[in-house]
Amino acid sequence: MVRSDARENRVRILAAARESFAEDGDTSMNQIAQRAGVGAGTLYRNFPTREALVLAVYKEEVERIIDTVPALLAQMPPIEALRHWTMDLVEAMRRKHGLGDALGAGAHQAIAQQTYGPVIAAITELLDAGKQDGSIRADADPGDFLQLTGALWRAASGPDDRSPRMLALVLDGLRAKPRA
Amino acid sequence: MVRSDARENRVRILAAARESFAEDGDTSMNQIAQRAGVGAGTLYRNFPTREALVLAVYKEEVERIIDTVPALLAQMPPIEALRHWTMDLVEAMRRKHGLGDALGAGAHQAIAQQTYGPVIAAITELLDAGKQDGSIRADADPGDFLQLTGALWRAASGPDDRSPRMLALVLDGLRAKPRA
DNA sequence: TACCGTAGTGGAGAGCTCTCCACTTAGCAA
DNA sequence: TTGCTAAGTGGAGAGCTCTCCACTACGGTA
Numbered sequence: 023m024v025r026s027d028a029r030e031n032r033v034r035i036l037a038a039a040r041e042s043f044a045e046d047g048d049t050s051m052n053q054i055a056q057r058a059g060v061g062a063g064t065l066y067r068n069f070p071t072r073e074a075l076v077l078a079v080y081k082e083e084v085e086r087i088i089d090t091v092p093a094l095l096a097q098m099p100p101i102e103a104l105r106h107w108t109m110d111l112v113e114a115m116r117r118k119h120g121l122g123d124a125l126g127a128g129a130h131q132a133i134a135q136q137t138y139g140p141v142i143a144a145i146t147e148l149l150d151a152g153k154q155d156g157s158i159r160a161d162a163d164p165g166d167f168l169q170l171t172g173a174l175w176r177a178a179s180g181p182d183d184r185s186p187r188m189l190a191l192v193l194d195g196l197r198a199k200p201r202a
Numbered sequence: 203m204v205r206s207d208a209r210e211n212r213v214r215i216l217a218a219a220r221e222s223f224a225e226d227g228d229t230s231m232n233q234i235a236q237r238a239g240v241g242a243g244t245l246y247r248n249f250p251t252r253e254a255l256v257l258a259v260y261k262e263e264v265e266r267i268i269d270t271v272p273a274l275l276a277q278m279p280p281i282e283a284l285r286h287w288t289m290d291l292v293e294a295m296r297r298k299h300g301l302g303d304a305l306g307a308g309a310h311q312a313i314a315q316q317t318y319g320p321v322i323a324a325i326t327e328l329l330d331a332g333k334q335d336g337s338i339r340a341d342a343d344p345g346d347f348l349q350l351t352g353a354l355w356r357a358a359s360g361p362d363d364r365s366p367r368m369l370a371l372v373l374d375g376l377r378a379k380p381r382a
Numbered sequence: 383t384a385c386c387g388t389a390g391t392g393g394a395g396a397g398c399t400c401t402c403c404a405c406t407t408a409g410c411a412a
Numbered sequence: 413t414t415g416c417t418a419a420g421t422g423g424a425g426a427g428c429t430c431t432c433c434a435c436t437a438c439g440g441t442a
Contacts, residue, residue, distance in 0.1 A: 025408055028420060061422025166368045173353040188346045195375030205438055208390060230428060241392025
C-alpha cells in the first residue's frame with residue numbers, strides 16, 4: 023500500500039527537481055528537498071542518489087529515446103542503429119547533470135538495476151537485432167555495453183569530442199568475431 | 203624556488219596518506235591533513251583532488267607497472283601485451299581507493315594531463331608496437347583507450363567481473379580495421 | 383646580521399551528502 | 413466514529429569537500 027501523501031510527495035519532489043535542474047544543473051539535493059517542501063530524508067527515501075533523481079526527472083526523455091529503437095532498426099542496419107541510438111543517449115545525458123557517474127557504482131545495485139532496466143532492455147533489443155543478422159557477435163552483453171558507454175558520456179565534450187571515436191572502437195569490437 | 207618547508211610538508215602529506223590508506227581506503231582528506239599536521243588548504247594545494255593524492259601515493263606502483271611494458275612486449279604480441287598490462291593496471295587501481303572517477307573530469311585537466319602523462323606514454327608505446335606490426339589499427343588513440351579503460355576499473359569486481367569481457371571487446375575494436 | 387618580499391600556511395567556514403529516529407498521520411477494522 | 417498501527421515524515425546533526433585570506437616565516441640581499 024502506498025499512502026496518498028507519499029505519492030504526492032514524490033510528485034512534488036519530481037516537480038521541484040525538474041524546475042531546479044532547468045535553472046541550474048548543480049542544484050543540491052538539500053535545495054531540492056527544501057523547494058519541494060519535504061525533508062532530506064523523504065527525498066533520499068524516494069531517490070537514494072542524485073543520479074536516480076536525475077534519471078527519474080528525465081525519464082520521459084529517456085523513454086522517448088528508447089522508443090526510437092524500432093524506427094532506427096527499420097531504417098538502418100543494427101550496428102548503425104546502435105550507433106545512432108547511443109549517441110542520442112549520450113547527447114541527452116550530457117546535457118543533463120551529473121548522470122553517468124552512477125553507472126557501475128557497486129552500491130544501490132538493486133535500484134540501478136531497476137532504474138537502468140528500460141535502457142538495458144533497449145540495448146538488448148538493438149544487440150539482438152544485430153545478432154540475428156550476424157553483424158554483432160553472439161556473446162555481446164548489454165550490461166558491458168552500457169558500462170562502456172558510461173565512459174562516453176563522461177568524456178569531455180568540448181571541441182575535441184572523443185566520444186564518436188570511442189564509440190566507433192567499441193562498435194568495431196562488437197562487430198568482430200571473438201578471437202579464438 | 204621551492205621552499206624547504208613546502209617540500210617537507212609534501213613529504214609528510216604523502217607519508218600520512220600512505221599510512222591512512224593502508225589502514226582504511228576511505229580516509230577523508232581532512233583526516234589525512236590532520237595526520238600530516240597541515241591545514242586542509244595545504245593538502246589541497248599539493249593535491250587538488252583525492253585522485254591526485256591517491257595516484258601520487260601509488261606512483262611507485264604505477265611506475266612499476268609502466269616499467270613492465272618492454273618485458274611484456276618482448277614476451278607476447280602487442281595486443282596480448284596490452285591486455286595483460288591493462289588488467290594489471292585495473293587490478294592495482296581497483297585495490298586502491300576512489301581512483302578512476304577522475305578520468306575525464308573536465309576540471310583540473312592540466313594536472314590530470316601531468317598525472318596521467320606516464321600512463322599515456324606507456325599506452326602509446328604498446329599501441330605503437332601493435333601499429334608497427336599491423337595488429338592494431340593506425341588511428342587508435344591512447345587517450346580514448348585510457349578513457350574507455352576508466353570504465354573497467356569502475357566495473358564491479360566481485361564474482362561476476364565484467365572487466366575482462368569489456369576489455370576483450372575494446373581490444374577487438376582496436377584490432378579491427380575501421381569500417382569504410 | 384637585519385630586513386623584507388613573497389611563497390606558503392592553516393583553519394574557520396560555507397555548503398554539501400546522507401543517516402537516523404522521534405514523531406505524525408493515512409487508512410483499515412470494529 | 414474512534415482507535416490503532418505501521419508507513420511515512422522531516423530536520424538535526426555528523427562528517428565531508430573545498431575555498432579563502434589573514435597571517436607566518438624562508439631565504440635572498442645589502
